[in-house]
Amino acid sequence: MKSKVLLSFVAAVCLSLAVTAQDTPDARVQRVLADSRFGAAMAAIDRDHDRLVSEIIRLTEIPAPSFMEDKRGAAYLDMLRAHKLADVERDEIGNVMGIRRGVNPAGGPLVAIVAHLDTVFPEGTDVTVKRSGTRLTAPGVGDNTRSLAVLLALLRAMDETKIQTASDILFVGNVGEEGLGDLRGTKYLFQKGKYKDRIKQFIAVDGTGEGTSIANGGVGSKRYRVTFKGPGGHSYGAFGLVNPAFAMGAAMQKLSGIQVPQTPKTTFNVGVVGGGTSVNSIPFETWMEVDMRSESPVELEKLETAFLMLVRQAADDENKARSTKEGKLAADIKLVGDRPSGQTARTSPLVQMAVASARAVGSTPSLVFSSTDANVPISMGIPAIRLGSGGTGDRAHALEEWIDVEKTSSLKGIRALLATLLAVAEIR
């Protein structure tokens, strides 16, 4: 009897724990980690790691500047088709995706896990991967090609171990995350895509990392293309006329001197410049593309206001410094990017599951702000985070961008990612 009572008590406790377990993010993650299929899935990814690396290389070497993701998108579409997904397709804007069906009734809420296809590097950039040991160097290799390949590795491991989830999971390789892409792929998903009303949780896999950095905050950004326009003319014959390059130089010089706070982190950049027809012609136009970001909407607005003022000032100064007899110089200011900011509450189950998963693999996660596809759902109040795809790396957006695919570190981040995904989608 005694033992019976004890057993009953234990059973009752277990039951209550189980119920509680289902309700807390921590417990959900623990259930995933305790599931033998999770261990088997990670073992599969470990065995299959060379394939992951070769797919990183293969995808990196298909150039995919923003707005020119077609070729890489087509390759990724084929790769998605080789896995057990339903409705693999390319939408109107170029996102490629497929659904991994869960056990819940069809058509319910789903979890989207996305990696962007595009890179910041223009057409013609040499994207050949240089390999030295476990280090791969190439433009775009870490931002964001590794993530694309990791999504495939997750799919294969889940298939092989027959892992099921409650929710459907939407796997996406999306277009237009970078630069002037201005999140167009993800905006389309939420504004026009066929799953727009079903995506209730969103994980952007972007960059490397072992789970130490979880972005639950979307850094707001404002991007401008400013074109300075003047009458132009002969460099010698018309010397003395207003010169758009000089106005732009003054504007860049003034911008470079603006003081921004370190906290909340606030940044500015002149990213691309162009204009002019020949060395011996006063340009009729020159232009620059400027990126400004802040964790704080207030600081972003302050920076934006100062920037717009200095642009106008630079144009005015040039009109005073040189002759306007053939026409005045004007600054044409165009907003080309406006990324919403916001935050998924740190207390939300999604963030908590990511934190618990990172801790479970031995990492110490920080909650940070970043500017990724997650900004879109965050701004709509839909829980969203950005996670890394494992491994280490640095110099994103530089020609010498690199990642290290050393297996221990690579698997550590993947383990945190898979645990989060299966906790969020509820392993069954």
Next chain:
Amino acid sequence: MKSKVLLSFVAAVCLSLAVTAQDTPDARVQRVLADSRFGAAMAAIDRDHDRLVSEIIRLTEIPAPSFMEDKRGAAYLDMLRAHKLADVERDEIGNVMGIRRGVNPAGGPLVAIVAHLDTVFPEGTDVTVKRSGTRLTAPGVGDNTRSLAVLLALLRAMDETKIQTASDILFVGNVGEEGLGDLRGTKYLFQKGKYKDRIKQFIAVDGTGEGTSIANGGVGSKRYRVTFKGPGGHSYGAFGLVNPAFAMGAAMQKLSGIQVPQTPKTTFNVGVVGGGTSVNSIPFETWMEVDMRSESPVELEKLETAFLMLVRQAADDENKARSTKEGKLAADIKLVGDRPSGQTARTSPLVQMAVASARAVGSTPSLVFSSTDANVPISMGIPAIRLGSGGTGDRAHALEEWIDVEKTSSLKGIRALLATLLAVAEIR
């Protein structure tokens, strides 16, 4: 007897005048003007003026950026072939040309008359000619397409009226006058071309004008392409690293403030800028092309020295203002153009004949400095000038470049040009 003595006296005076006439530039021009074939040639150009205009339009609408003169060169070669020229050909570098044989023995000194094929406008510029009355507006229409067509008109008129000259005349449509072309067409003519040792007088027909501006001075110029290079990186993640755009902005801003003398005329220009990969990347390089000119070699050198110093200063300042932990910023300074300066003496027969011709058509010529194909022979001590091709025009190197082909003004400049050419080559 008395009358016989008188007649002998008159004859002697006439003879002596004739001998003198052959020796002074003024008299040579007078002989041309008095020749009935000259009047007939100008009448032919007058009658044929519509064809001149249509050839200006036709050639203007064939884009010919420096280094991409092929298509226009081919068209001009065909047009030269339609006239009575010997040895019509295209040389290795792309100059198209033919010889109009004189009565002197073959192989002697010759007069070259050249018009450059290239324009400052890059590929893709709309070069459609907009016509409003006698005004033609299009990039490159006056600099230097009108001159190309005028050379053909001169040829036709000389052929029709059977004008002969003592010297051979080499008619050339040359490449690479503008910008980074750096006079490569004319340099080739004098350094490697088959006529390099025979060209003893040189007339560059460049721009419009009724003979009021005769350039006997070559403005020296120095042209630089400066590339600011840094490590690049993510606009947000790597904010704080040195930024090539900021160094370039500072350099442009400093250059814009340099004080240069009006006399001797000295000028500077930032003509083309470029660089960067995406709005959200710190550029790994940005570049600018800078043109500096002066009538005075001393002033040019002063300006060049100041420029080189401010470029280095801008790079140094950027390395102090921001972080160099991923690498320092450096300025790569490349000389891309070096146009010799110099002067054909105002007392030289070539200049004097041009002055006399301009006066003969009722213009008041000024001797000026300019930077044209004539700089090359001038720097070699070979008499050379730049003349206009008739008519009026303005806004060279600007998109709204225009010429007026109103006949009176158009013919006035052509008359001065033809008189000069026939005086120099000696009408026979």
